Amino acid sequence: xxxxAVFWMVLSIICLSLMYYVASNKTIVIADTKGESIGxxxxxxxxxxxxxxxxLNGTEEATGEFTIPLQKGIKAENVVAENNYIKRELRxxxxxxxxxxxxxxxxxxxIGTVAQxxxxxxxxxxxxxxxxxxxxxxxxxxxDDAMSVSFERPADVYGLVVVIDPMGGGTETGNVLRGYAEKxxxxxxxxxxxxxxxxxxxxxxxxxxxxxxxxxxxERLAFAYECGxxxxxxxxxxxxxxxxLYGIMGIYNEEYFIPEFGNVELADALTRRVTxxxxxxAVGLVPSDEDSILSMLTIPAAQINVGYFTNERExxxxxxxxxxxxxxxxxxxxxxxxxxxxx
Numbered sequence: 292x293x294x295x296a297v298f299w300m301v302l303s304i305i306c307l308s309l310m311y312y313v314a315s316n317k318t319i320v321i322a323d324t325k326g327e328s329i330g331x332x333x334x335x336x337x338x339x340x341x342x343x344x345x346x347l348n349g350t351e352e353a354t355g356e357f358t359i360p361l362q363k364g365i366k367a368e369n370v371v372a373e374n375n376y377i378k379r380e381l382r383x384x385x386x387x388x389x390x391x392x393x394x395x396x397x398x399x400x401x402i403g404t405v406a407q408x409x410x411x412x413x414x415x416x417x418x419x420x421x422x423x424x425x426x427x428x429x430x431x432x433x434x435d436d437a438m439s440v441s442f443e444r445p446a447d448v449y450g451l452v453v454v455i456d457p458m459g460g461g462t463e464t465g466n467v468l469r470g471y472a473e474k475x476x477x478x479x480x481x482x483x484x485x486x487x488x489x490x491x492x493x494x495x496x497x498x499x500x501x502x503x504x505x506x507x508x509x510e511r512l513a514f515a516y517e518c519g520x521x522x523x524x525x526x527x528x529x530x531x532x533x534x535x536l537y538g539i540m541g542i543y544n545e546e547y548f549i550p551e552f553g554n555v556e557l558a559d560a561l562t563r564r565v566t567x568x569x570x571x572x573a574v575g576l577v578p579s580d581e582d583s584i585l586s587m588l589t590i591p592a593a594q595i596n597v598g599y600f601t602n603e604r605e606x607x608x609x610x611x612x613x614x615x616x617x618x619x620x621x622x623x624x625x626x627x628x629x630x631x632x633x634x
Contacts, residue, residue: 340411343390345419347405348397356441357400359383359419361433362392369416370438372431376497377514379406379423381440383431386416393419404442426517428495446519450493451630454520455622456584457481457498458527458594461505466530468600474503476609477526480597483619484626494630508584515588522557522629524622525585525594528609529574530601537602538574539566542594544585545578552632554585558593560628565595565621569614571605591629595622 361370369386390412398408404424411418427442428449445452457477459465465473478500485496497518499511515523529540541558558576566573579585585592597618598605608614 340413340418343394343410343412343417345393345408345410346395346397347402347408348399349402350400352401353403354401355443356439357398357402357405359398359438359440360392360396361385361436361438362388363436367433370431370433372429372440374427374429376426376518377499377501379426381421381423381427381429381442383419383421383438383440384413384416385419388417390417393417426497426514444519445495445497446521449495451522451626451633452495452497452518452520453488453522453524453626454497454499454515454518455481455484456511456515456523456525457500458525460500460503463505466528466600468606471600471606471610473528473600476528476597476615478503479612480526480615480619480622483616484623487619487623488626491627491630494626496626508587511584512587515590520590521633522626523585523588523590523592524557524561524626525592526622527594527596529596529599531599532601534601534603536574537599537605538572539569539598540574540596541576542579542583542585542596543576544583544588544592546586547589549591552629553591554593556632557591557625557629558595560625561593561595561622564625564628565597565618568621568624569597569617571598591633595625 365385365387369388371384373382373384374380375382390410393410398419404427405421406424407422409420411420423442426445428445430441432439457474457480459472459474459477461474463474465477467473481498482501485498488494488496497514497520499514500506525542529536539562541562543554543558545555547554555576562573562576565571579594583594585594598609600606600609
């Protein structure tokens with residue numbers, strides 16, 4: 292009896308000691324951000340949140356990592372990281388933190404890629420905003436008193452980087468049918484693609500826009516090259532004076548030749564796969580206009596027009612979410628096919 296009691300007492304002490312050691316030395320993965328938006332505030336200027344400064348203490352060594360100090364009591368569940376790649380921002384929401392802490396305790400490490408930074412003061416904590424010098428993928432981990440942020444260029448992380456460009460945005464509505472604009476349809480389809488391809492860990496999908504915003508051709512081009520894109524896919528819709536026309540059309544730059552898998556091959560894969568997924572018919576492939584963004588790209592690039600707004604029956608289909616799901620699935624299938632052929 293005495294031996295048994297002593298044995299269990301010793302065992303309990305050992306277990307408690309191990310639990311304390313693990314708790315005091317744990318490293319927790321906060322997030323593995325891949326460009327998704329989780330709905331945090333855009334920035335202080337737009338939200339009216341007051342701002343405070345962040346102290347930086349950089350090193351000369353380019354390690355691809357910096358460390359953010361954390362106040363006592365901050366746990367993993369209090370921290371959310373968001374990669375706002377369109378604005379080249381890393382936004383870190385820390386519940387329960389105070390702005391004064393970051394005006395005194397420095398963010399340290401490889402901060403040569405940080406163009407600007409500030410701390411937004413919100414009701415229940417702060418948002419640390421790091422405006423970066425480019426587009427990065429981030430991986431964040433934390434222990435009891437600090438969070439480490441490592442970052443890499445997308446092309447160094449993924450085997451295939453794809454930029455999806457929904458036509459239009461802002462005042463560029465594109466074709467319109469009874470108030471339903473091409474810019475809206477294109478974005479609704481594009482938004483489905485990241486989730487559809489999320490199970491393919493070697494494929495990264497970026498959207499040129501995730502909101503109804505106006506972008507210039509120059510901004511779209513710069514974004515594609517900054518991402519290190521391997522493929523560029525525009526999504527649009529057709530219209531014609533002949534209201535009987537319907538179906539899927541691929542558009543490509545015939546002036547720029549890329550060996551093995553280029554513009555025409557991408558346009559063909561998109562047209563074929565989308566036609567099959569949607570149960571529609573293929574109109575065919577047509578060359579792009581000289582002033583099209585497709586003529587300015589030196590990577591495989593194509594546009595897929597997913598139907599005709601001027602055909603009453605097809606327009607009705609395009610207004611249905613289940614049909615747009617099929618169109619998006621066809622584009623995803625074409626991306627997977629293209630990735631296999633480009634290896």
